[in-house]
Amino acid sequence: MSSKVTLEKLVSLCRRRGFLFQSSEIYGGLNGFWDYGPMGVLLKRNVKEAWWQDMVAGHNELTVPAGAPSAYEMTGLDCTIIMHPQVWKCSGHYDLFHDYMVDCRETKKRYRYDQIRGRWAAYQGERVFVTTMAESPEEALEDTQRRALKYFKLRNKDADEVEWEAEFRPLPEVSDLSVVIGPDTTTPGTLTEPREFNLMFKTYVGALGGEESAAFLRPETAQGIFVNFKNVLDSTRVRIPFGIAQIGKSFRNEITPRYYTFRSREFEQMEIEFFCHPESSQAWYRYWRDRRLQWYVDLGLAGERLRLREHGPEELSHYSTGTADIEYAFPFLDEGEWGELEGIAHRGDFDLRSHMEGKLDPKTNPLEVELDEHGKPKWRGSGKDLSYRDPVTGERYIPHVIEPSAGADRATLAFLCEAYDEDEAPDEKGKPQVRTVLRFHPRIAPIKVAVFPLVKKDGMPEVAQRIYTTLRPHWSAFYDEKGAVGRRYRRQDEVGTPFCITVDGQTLQDGTVTIRDRDSLEQVRVHENELVAYLSERLAAPQQR
Ligand code: ATP
Numbered sequence: 001m002s003s004k005v006t007l008e009k010l011v012s013l014c015r016r017r018g019f020l021f022q023s024s025e026i027y028g029g030l031n032g033f034w035d036y037g038p039m040g041v042l043l044k045r046n047v048k049e050a051w052w053q054d055m056v057a058g059h060n061e062l063t064v065p066a067g068a069p070s071a072y073e074m075t076g077l078d079c080t081i082i083m084h085p086q087v088w089k090c091s092g093h094y095d096l097f098h099d100y101m102v103d104c105r106e107t108k109k110r111y112r113y114d115q116i117r118g119r120w121a122a123y124q125g126e127r128v129f130v131t132t133m134a135e136s137p138e139e140a141l142e143d144t145q146r147r148a149l150k151y152f153k154l155r156n157k158d159a160d161e162v163e164w165e166a167e168f169r170p171l172p173e174v175s176d177l178s179v180v181i182g183p184d185t186t187t188p189g190t191l192t193e194p195r196e197f198n199l200m201f202k203t204y205v206g207a208l209g210g211e212e213s214a215a216f217l218r219p220e221t222a223q224g225i226f227v228n229f230k231n232v233l234d235s236t237r238v239r240i241p242f243g244i245a246q247i248g249k250s251f252r253n254e255i256t257p258r259y260y261t262f263r264s265r266e267f268e269q270m271e272i273e274f275f276c277h278p279e280s281s282q283a284w285y286r287y288w289r290d291r292r293l294q295w296y297v298d299l300g301l302a303g304e305r306l307r308l309r310e311h312g313p314e315e316l317s318h319y320s321t322g323t324a325d326i327e328y329a330f331p332f333l334d335e336g337e338w339g340e341l342e343g344i345a346h347r348g349d350f351d352l353r354s355h356m357e358g359k360l361d362p363k364t365n366p367l368e369v370e371l372d373e374h375g376k377p378k379w380r381g382s383g384k385d386l387s388y389r390d391p392v393t394g395e396r397y398i399p400h401v402i403e404p405s406a407g408a409d410r411a412t413l414a415f416l417c418e419a420y421d422e423d424e425a426p427d428e429k430g431k432p433q434v435r436t437v438l439r440f441h442p443r444i445a446p447i448k449v450a451v452f453p454l455v456k457k458d459g460m461p462e463v464a465q466r467i468y469t470t471l472r473p474h475w476s477a478f479y480d481e482k483g484a485v486g487r488r489y490r491r492q493d494e495v496g497t498p499f500c501i502t503v504d505g506q507t508l509q510d511g512t513v514t515i516r517d518r519d520s521l522e523q524v525r526v527h528e529n530e531l532v533a534y535l536s537e538r539l540a541a542p543q544q545r
Contacts, residue, residue, distance in 0.1 A: 310323075354381060435490065451468040
């Protein structure tokens with residue numbers, strides 16, 4: 001990733017070139033919801049298709065992939081967003097899927113407790129903790145300073161009289177909220193004590209609308225896989241070890257959606273539940289953790305901004321014997337901060353057992369089912385036998401599960417950040433100009449090749465259109481004849497098109513065209529008849545940086 005990328009520049013480029021728009025923009029937008037424009041939809045589809053192709057469709061169950069304990073099968077699923085409410089009771093989401101929020105009594109604004117941060121400021125013996133929700137470090141400094149001065153009734157020129165603690169700290173580190181100045185006020189003590197807030201969106205099924213018909217939009221796609229485990233086993237010939245993959249929308253009523261699409265309220269997940277024998281589950285965990293990291297590397301996220309972080313024992317859920325996050329140092333985060341792209345968790349038999357036997361309370365006593373006043377399990381499971389019988393050995397067991405759970409929008413955002421670059425390229429008159437370019441890996445680039453006639457006359461458009469028509473069945477191609485050719489190149493650089501083909505005077509004589517490489521800016525001449533072969537090779541080759 002170029003050090004030149006900032007969130008502001010990226011947002012502006014994405015809007016200008018049709019990657020991302022705010023949802024319902026003409027009505028003022030809706031916080032936490034984003035629409036993918038013509039370029040964005042191609043980019044995100046390519047990310048999802050690369051995942052599906054690499055994890056599912058292109059997987060060969062006859063061979064043992066490098067690092068895997070054995071060969072295995074992969075299959076897909078596409079289940080509903082709204083499911084039986086019992087699913088969420090047994091999964092634990094109904095009781096436990098919450099964040100802490102605080103309200104501001106003055107502004108009536110609501111914040112996620114752990115996302116508020118601030119710094120201590122002291123003046124004439126009074127010490128206050130000034131908080132902010134600003135997303136960039138510079139804005140956070142400026143915002144806290146401005147409001148502290150206002151509170152202490154000081155002018156800008158007297159700013160040095162305030163003593164600041166250099167470090168920003170998360171609000172949960174401050175025990176006394178009466179000295180805290182909320183993110184949008186200049187008065188201390190307006191924030192309420194933190195309260196739990198369930199992140200699931202609630203809706204009502206059917207016309208009645210009472211609590212009996214309450215249901216939830218899924219906050220993850222994974223549970224749909226667990227509840228279909230038996231269906232998949234009974235309707236296919238898959239045998240353990242095997243994985244079920246699903247791509248689909250998930251919804252979380254995030255208290256403070258932020259950082260563009262990084263934390264939104266409607267997003268897409270790409271999840272696998274991999275079912276294996278308990279004894280080989282650790283080896284499978286390591287396999288999936290490494291394989292998933294390599295996937296991002298192969299698509300261009302290599303480098304020091306990508307890392308794998310194993311959770312320490314204190315971070316692990318009681319049922320997990322291993323969890324790792326794949327993280328990316330997004331440019332909008334503070335220095336040293338990382339954002340999660342994907343979590344890979346060893347979930348043991350927790351989920352299948354919960355859906356079988358009833359809700360297990362992972363917080364209190366994980367193995368004890370909560371009982372109601374009649375001594376019956378409070379949230380009953382399905383009662384269905386979700387165990388597995390090995391057809392060869394006859395052994396019956398509840399499979400263990402490895403769950404690689406990725407976010408399609410976060411991956412797309414990381415690829416956008418990593419691809420962003422600015423360099424110098426000559427304009428039409430040969431003068432060096434700053435050029436913005438998205439250096440996408442060819443597999444995810446929204447458009448693979450653009451075709452231009454140099455000028456809109458002398459039969460050049462006809463030849464260019466013929467070439468475009470030939471290439472179109474092979475790749476997402478783009479035809480453009482409007483404006484100066486230099487400007488057409490720039491537009492393609494800004495959407496990350498790896499190759500531009502130009503039909504010029506020489507084409508009309510010898511049938512060759514120029515192919516310009518987005519990254520090296522080199523131009524080579526290739527005969528029209530050899531274009532498909534040439535591009536096939538170049539688009540499949542590893543990215544040149
Ligand atoms: P975070 O801690 O950032 O809220 P999480 O640990 O709750 O994430 P998971 O429940 O593990 O996330 O979800 C799996 C993946 O789904 C995440 O790694 C992320 O890529 C994606 N994801 C989760 N929440 C959101 C969101 N609000 N917006 C966009 N993507 C999300």
